[in-house]
Amino acid sequence: MPAPGASRVLFVEQFYYPEGWGGAELPLDLTVHLQRTGFDVEVICGTDQYTPLAGEPPPDPRAAGVRIRRIPRLLSGNIHRAKLLRQLWFYVALAPLLVFRRPPAVFVTQTNPPLAVVLVAAAAWVWRRPLVIIAMDIYPEVLTAHGMVESHSMSARLLAQIFTWAYRRATRIVALGPVMRERLELKGVDAGRIVEIPNWATGTLGLVRGDQNGLLTQWQLQGRFVLLYSGNLGLAHEFDTLLEALAAVVPVHPRVRLVVIGRGSRLAAVRERVSRLGLDAAVLFSDLLPAERLPESFGIAQMAVVTLQPGFAGLVVPSKLQGYMARGLPTLYIGPDSDVDRFIRDSRGGVGFRNGDVTGVAAAIAQLAEDAGRLEQLGHDAREYYDRKFARAHGLARYATVIRSLLGTVRLP
Numbered sequence: 001m002p003a004p005g006a007s008r009v010l011f012v013e014q015f016y017y018p019e020g021w022g023g024a025e026l027p028l029d030l031t032v033h034l035q036r037t038g039f040d041v042e043v044i045c046g047t048d049q050y051t052p053l054a055g056e057p058p059p060d061p062r063a064a065g066v067r068i069r070r071i072p073r074l075l076s077g078n079i080h081r082a083k084l085l086r087q088l089w090f091y092v093a094l095a096p097l098l099v100f101r102r103p104p105a106v107f108v109t110q111t112n113p114p115l116a117v118v119l120v121a122a123a124a125w126v127w128r129r130p131l132v133i134i135a136m137d138i139y140p141e142v143l144t145a146h147g148m149v150e151s152h153s154m155s156a157r158l159l160a161q162i163f164t165w166a167y168r169r170a171t172r173i174v175a176l177g178p179v180m181r182e183r184l185e186l187k188g189v190d191a192g193r194i195v196e197i198p199n200w201a202t203g204t205l206g207l208v209r210g211d212q213n214g215l216l217t218q219w220q221l222q223g224r225f226v227l228l229y230s231g232n233l234g235l236a237h238e239f240d241t242l243l244e245a246l247a248a249v250v251p252v253h254p255r256v257r258l259v260v261i262g263r264g265s266r267l268a269a270v271r272e273r274v275s276r277l278g279l280d281a282a283v284l285f286s287d288l289l290p291a292e293r294l295p296e297s298f299g300i301a302q303m304a305v306v307t308l309q310p311g312f313a314g315l316v317v318p319s320k321l322q323g324y325m326a327r328g329l330p331t332l333y334i335g336p337d338s339d340v341d342r343f344i345r346d347s348r349g350g351v352g353f354r355n356g357d358v359t360g361v362a363a364a365i366a367q368l369a370e371d372a373g374r375l376e377q378l379g380h381d382a383r384e385y386y387d388r389k390f391a392r393a394h395g396l397a398r399y400a401t402v403i404r405s406l407l408g409t410v411r412l413p
Helices: 022-036 083-099 116-127 141-146 154-169 178-186 214-218 240-249 267-276 291-299 320-326 339-347 358-369 372-390 392-406
Strands: 008-012 040-046 067-071 106-110 131-134 172-175 194-196 225-230 256-261 283-286 303-307 331-334 350-353
Touching: 008 022, 008 083, 022 040, 022 392, 040 083, 067 083, 083 116, 106 116, 106 392, 116 131, 116 154, 131 154, 131 392, 141 154, 172 178, 172 392, 178 194, 178 339, 214 291, 225 291, 225 320, 225 358, 240 256, 240 267, 240 303, 240 331, 240 358, 267 283, 291 320, 303 320, 320 331, 320 339, 320 372, 331 339, 331 358, 339 350, 339 372, 350 358, 350 372, 372 392
Parallel strands: 008 040, 008 106, 040 067, 106 131, 131 172, 172 194, 225 256, 225 303, 256 283, 303 331, 331 350
Antiparallel strands: none
């Protein structure tokens, strides 16, 4: 039997239960699983919600034994206002909680907010404890790709040194796919310390089709060929290729529709582009729906969409792909050679095109809108691949194995 405290895991993530953002369900799943499989888990998180919770919250992780330490809210109101100030407060409040404490057996952190990775790495170094970084994004490259930091500026070089120090001192880094693994190796991370564990689908699984799906009637989508984009519309996502292809297809195939369910920094720009292209009647926008309604929102679609800007390959891996595949929806991908592109090719669960290939995307939409048999096969292959490679149980088991292997070890300088 391990000594008291030998299985203590400290998990750091800004957004945690209760939270309406789908990305927060991943750490919730992980921490509850670790607690139930013999670990003693504590979570340090913020108080603000990234997305206000709609509907009933999932089961409280504290009922499973997970302990939650919340950093008090600095400002009220919209979480997306004064974002940098809120993050700075999180860092200031987090530092003493990492240092002035009994150290855990293993530190685990996600890359949100970004500099938390550096603070947790420093704490793991001070306490000589193993560190696991879950690389939901790779920094500072994501910041330079977004244009938030000039790539050759002094601040970019300083951030590169700080983050590289943290990444290289992690005992294990979880990459979400093979292209992300390659990007981490380019940062000088030892390949033997990188473990690939893709994300899994969140929310209620399954699909509600036909007359039982109230959204079909509410949004007047009966008899339409529906493309679905569900999730964040952020700076990493590219929409011009999709919308221009849609503008070419709709006059010839008037039953084609695009439904966009989500929010993000690019939402206003996408709405404006839709209007300029004369697509207002063909594109429907909706805010995020409660997680329990995902079977309905996914059930309106014949095909789903993932997009990525050229500069983001390997830096982010949109987990909406797993959400689509888990429900047997084929995927239309538009973007560079990336983890998503490789997953779709390996699974044969969709079709992929490069940014700017308007002709190819338009032709694919037109063809698939008239080929129910091929859509069914693509969806079947997507679901089979998800069950084999991405299923929640597989990912959780791999995380538990990685963290268990580090118990009792000492972090080297």
